[in-house]
Amino acid sequence: MTASPQTVEPFDLVIFGGTGDLAARKLLPALFHRFLDHQLPPSSRIVGVAREALDDAGYRAQLREALIAICDARQLDEFLQQVFYRPLDARKDEGWDDFAAFIGAEPDHVRVFYLSTSPELFVDICKRLGHYGLNQGKSRVVLEKPIGRDLDSANRINDAVGQVFDETQTFRIDHYLGKETVQNLLVLRFGNALFEPLWNSAHIDHVQITVAETLGVGHRGAYYDRAGALRDMVQNHMLQLLCMVAMEPPSSLAPDAVRDEKLKVLHSLKPIDAGNAGQLTVRGQYRAGVAEGASVPGYGEELGNAKSDTETFVALKAEIGNWRWAGVPFYLRTGKRLAHRVSEIAVTFKPVPHSIFDAASGSLTQNRLVLRLQPDEGVKLWLTIKHPGPGGLRLRHVPLDMSFAEAFGVSQPDAYERLLLDVVRGNPTLFMRRDEVEAAWRWAGPILAAWSDSGEAPRPYAAGSWGPSASVALIERDGRTWHDDNE
Ligand code: NAP
Secondary structure (H helix, E strand, O other): OOOOOOOOOOEEEEEEOOOOHHHHHHHHHHHHHHHHOOOOOOOOEEEEEEOOOOOHHHHHHHHHHHHHHHOOHHHHHHHHOOEEEEEOOOOOOOOHHHHHHHHHOOOOOEEEEEEOOOHHHHHHHHHHHHHOOOOOOOEEEEEOOOOOOOHHHHHHHHHHHHOOOOHHHEEEOOHHHHOHHHHHHHHHHHHOOOOHHHOOOOOEEEEEEEEEOOOOOHHHHHHHHHHOHHHHHHHHHHHHHHHHHHOOOOOOOOHHHHHHHHHHHHHHEOOOOOOOHHHHEEEEEEEOEEEOOEEEOOHHHHHOOOOOOOOOEEEEEEEEOOOOOOOOEEEEEEEOOEOOOEEEEEEEEOOOOOOOOOHHHOOOOOOEEEEEEEOOOEEEEEEEEEOOOOOOOOEEEEEEEEEHHHHHOOOOOOHHHHHHHHHHHOOOOOOEOHHHHHHHHHHHHHHHHHHHHHOOOOEEEEOOEOOOHHHHHHHHOOOOOOOOOOO
């Protein structure tokens, strides 16, 4: 049985950067899917904003082309009637009077300003929204990552946004938190009696978090080269996943109850700096290779700058210094042009203390709970069982496999679908609070500084591989191996 979607109150959702890649690939499709599920009140308006000189009809035609692949044309045209466009330059005054009058025409609507532009524009946009009083009433602002490139720049952005929107109005989006599997992690941990008693250093051997992409940087090279894998993936998405695995049970799902617990985890992360970054981290950069059956160029060639020393791969060993997790390593690994596209969390339990089986039965393998976020969301619990049938007692390691799409016969909503409507509802549970962003930068900053001070170039790896061999050594030194479901 599938739950029927709840409608939300009428809203205006303004997308600054409405002609950009994120809007076309993620935000508008997410809103269209919610429309198809009858969740968008008919009076709600979606307003694209960018500098390009377009009118409503021109914007609708542009979106129609982008969305046509995923929908039936009749309903698409109905949806597009709720979509509008206003040309504006975030840095210039002209056009803002008209824009403010247009938005002000529906004073009772919830107003969401989604800043899907480069973060350099966040401050200008917020100042102007404040100038026109558009921060008043049921107004919210959504900030896309990256929020800064270090603690100082993140603070500058947060301070400036904070002059206009208070913290309860500010939604810092991390779309990983909107994924079904991440919410399922909360339910698995806190809705079952089975796991929580084992969820600690007495029973868990280690945790691995992998976010692997097969794609290269493509057209996002200019942004990526200034960021690199640690800023792009680890400081935000991967630390958020780590927090969801490691946090103490919150007293409720109230936004601050969950975020307070995540913050404690971030504060408990042991520092990685110049003294230990060499042992605990590996950075890499892809070279030419074969990815998904095709020859692909290396990062420098793709970027047009062979001298770049931006990392496209990071592996690291993090530790959480608290009672629950003392001595349990959290291995994090992310990169571009890796062997498979997969995002998953693998929690490996300790071995049984004593085996009663003889060698002929085969070896015992540690239990593992694997939560997969993409490509197909689901959960696998790896258990040891007896190989069925005659032939003596032989041990087999098999997964209890729950692929959500198969188990429930529904396609999973994209994370943005849930998160956009959470903003309309004013529910910030799955969004990052300012202090979380700061704590994450405080931990990531010294790693970046250590790399920069060392002067070492990232280690090369062939596109289509699992990264530099030093990443394998990082985990094998501890007598463990990276989890690979495709093996
Ligand atoms: P993009 O394709 O480069 O789009 C940027 C948008 O901003 C365009 O609509 C552009 O239109 C508009 N813009 C630029 N300067 C402007 C100005 N002065 N005033 C008003 N609008 C302006 O970027 P994107 O990939 O959509 O990414 C947007 C943000 O989301 C970035 O911060 C990115 O890091 C983040 N993000 C993107 C993705 C993704 O998958 N794409 C994923 C996660 C986060 P005009 O040039 O016509 O003004």
